[in-house]
Amino acid sequence: MRQYETIVCDVQDGVAQLGFNRPDMLNAMNRLMMDEIIDALEFITGDKQVSVAVITGSGRAFMAGADIKEYSRQTPDEFRSFQGKGRRLYALIEGAEIPFIAAVNGFALGGGFEIALACDFIVAAASAKMGLPEVHLGLIPGGGGAQRLLLRIGLGRAKEMLLLGQAYEAAKMLEWGVVHAVAEDGSLEEMTNALAEKLKRRPRQAVKAIKGMLTPSAIEAAFESRLDREGAAVAALFHTAEARKLIQEFVEKNK
Template identity: 50%
Template sequence: MNETPLLLSVEDRVATLTFNRPDKLNAMNARMMDALLEALEHTQTDEEVRVVVITGAGKAFMAGADITEYAQQSRADFNRFQSRGRSVYAAIEGHRCPVIAAVNGYAFGGGLEIALACDLVLATDGARAGLPEIQLNLIPGGGGTQRLPKKIGLNRALEMLVTGEPVEVRTLADWGLVNHVFAKETFAAEVRDFAQKIAQREPAPVRMLKQLAHAAWGGVDAAHLAMETQLLEGYYLSEAGQRQIQAFYQRSLQRQARS
């Protein structure tokens, strides 16, 4: 309980937000979600910050939701977690600064959904990303069903969604989701240099360009996001949905006991 789930540092006008649960592959829990939203709100008002970088400690960017917490949520806890998640994605897309996802490793579930909400995506060679929720007989709940088709096209997105299989970041770069792939050995330095290219520009026109590019892209439809939430909530809280979650939770406990 004493862990700091998210680290925030600011250097040379670049704010770096680091998921800090490496022993859990940076799986998202309620404390990390709250810390991420707080950090985004802080950097939104800190005029020193011109670029925001989101990355992970250890070998993962983020391996989705923390199933040990997710499996035990009440309806109220579930609704709050989903609501805070929607606030996080909105805070990323609506941030005055460009937000860069520095995908240093696995980006599954909510990890990929955070990257999808970011303005730019940099990745380390060999990293993989995916939306594996279907393997739990669930669906994504962080806007992944809406942002992924708009970023890589319907057919590719639907294949990722219905198979749940991960995709190499070099393939995602070919599909237009990832901007650049860098070697592991130089990844941190490459991310720093890339962020500095933007931080050196005047912030006002950069902000305008982000707004204009998002306007051209069209964003995601609020009604469609609400549909995703409604469908996930209905199934998650159903008897069948809870049975799937609990089965996966028990398998996770067994794996932990063997390790």
């Protein structure tokens, strides 16, 4: 287990667990916490023994956005640095070769919701609430939350969430396609671990290729270009030892 002040990070049997740990502040993210999250993400994504990662929070919140007290005191240079590091944080999750699961245990607001949106899967407790409330402060999401939300739920619903700035229940987020599954309170960890175990067994090279094809920047390319990329990826995978072995095992099993 790596030692941090505001988060916990551990790897067990190929599954990384990253937990936000400022429960008295609803895990609101200050500059120290952002630096520690980035450090942990760099460790997780650089460890070839890790096959899947889970992000969650301690206490009543996943993460209730930025630490507004500290945020309000930032100089222009500090603000630019904070925003730049935020983009780095989300990019590390979104661009990782391995799947990331956001286990949303409570409030996921502002930057906390942006972190969840950067993950490949969102599993939420039934009592969890999510939203982008920046409009109430005369602001907008600064880390790409609006763009990632748009890709998940479309223009109309994205405008609703952004302009109203409300917190939405997990059931509504499931209905809108933001959340992949809702767990009864008390069973979030069990549901998340089951998903992590399934993902851990998927061939790493294929997972990497799938994630590479489906990044926001990749899906904005021209359709023919995306087809070419997909074709090149499957051709490269077909000739790997891992794919040949799995194909042969399938053939033998189904004789």
